[in-house]
Amino acid sequence: MRVFVTGASGWIGSAAVDELLAAGHEVTGLARSDASTAALEAKGARVRRGDLDDLDGIRAGAEAAEAVIHLANKHDWSNPAASDAAERAAVQTIGDALVGTDRPFLLAAGVAGLVQGRTSTEDDASPFHGPDAPRGGSENLALEFVERGVRTVSLRFSPTVHGAGDHGFIALIAANAREKGVAGYPGDGTNRWPAVHRSDAARLIALGLEKAPAGSRLHAVAEEGVPTREIAEAIGRAFDLPVESIAPDEVADHFGWIGRFFGMDLSASSDRTRKLLDWTPTGPTLIEDLDAGAYSVS
Structure with a gap:
């Protein structure tokens, strides 16, 4: 399968790329630097140069792929509003590119803040909606594309990978x-x-690509x-x-x-x-x- 991965050279993304390549997928990673480009090419992955603000490049990468795994995030804690806006725009762009294709769209989310006073489960819907919510409400935005012919899968990572x-x-x-x-x-x-250990999170991503049905919320939680x-x-x-x-x-x-x-x-x-x-x-x-x-x- 041709898989387009944003955040492909990041902490989780680089391990996920290794898992995907080992499983026989053809991976194209979004890379914003020469160092990231070299690291991806050394693994045997292809590269699309760009970043989260390059929406035309993200759209082209999604349209050319048979699946998209969106792991990139600016993580700018000094300006969370900018990070949230970029995240929402990227998810909207990818979703629009995949409408009607039934192609997998896996995106990074988290378990933080889902519920209060008890252990959260995959059945708990995210309470975050709209552009002003954490991560720009991107999980709920992405899941809306299920009704438009996209196999959206939310990857909810532990706060500690x-x-x-x-x-x-x-x-x-x-x-x-x-x-x-x-x-x-x-x-x-x-x-x-x-x-969750990084290796286990990466393996979950590869399994989710192969097995998770549309609308799934997966918890990358070992402990x-x-x-x-x-x-x-x-x-x-x-x-x-x-x-x-x-x-x-x-x-x-x-x-x-x-x-x-x-x-x-x-x-x-x-x-x-x-x-x-x-x-x-x-x-x-x-x-x-x-x-x-x-x-x-x-």
Whole structure:
């Protein structure tokens, strides 16, 4: 299958490209830099130069493909409105290009914020609608294309897709601990973060492309919820730092913008995803990765 992948050189995307190529697919990755181009070509993938603002290029890539996997996001936390607008525009462009084709359109989403007070499941619809919502309401926008002949599949990733080389949330929390000289956790540390190893997330993407029906919401979740106190304790062991509770009213000052996320309880199940795709995570757990030095300073 000819697959067009945005975010093909990113943390999740680069691993997904490896899985797709190994499965015999022909991959074209969107690349905005010479380094990304070289990395994709070295794997045996084709390259379309451009970025999320190049909507004409994204449209052409989608029209030429038999499937689209949209993993790119600006992740500009200093200007989330710009990131959300770019995300919505890209999803609209891809959806429009695939109308009436019944081709797969897999897009990155997340489990964060789906529900409050219980473990979220694949049955929970995203509460985020419209351009002003997180990620520009892109999951719901993409799912609207199911009725227009597109096999949309939402890839809801854990907030922590971990592994050696990760520069995401856990890397930022570990960096905060080194800077502050203490591995902190919010309040009593019982709030939970779902986690999945990068290799398992990539394998889920390839399986979703092959097996998931239109309208599916897949949860890339290997661990339903790792208590933040356990995360802090592992960071403390990794960097020989004391571990301390951070009072709820001090979380924002201590952790910065990421404190808003680290203080949330985000437990999520992947039972339906595992049964649907026959997907069994096999990678190390988040704590195992931390204890093995995956987030140690190079």
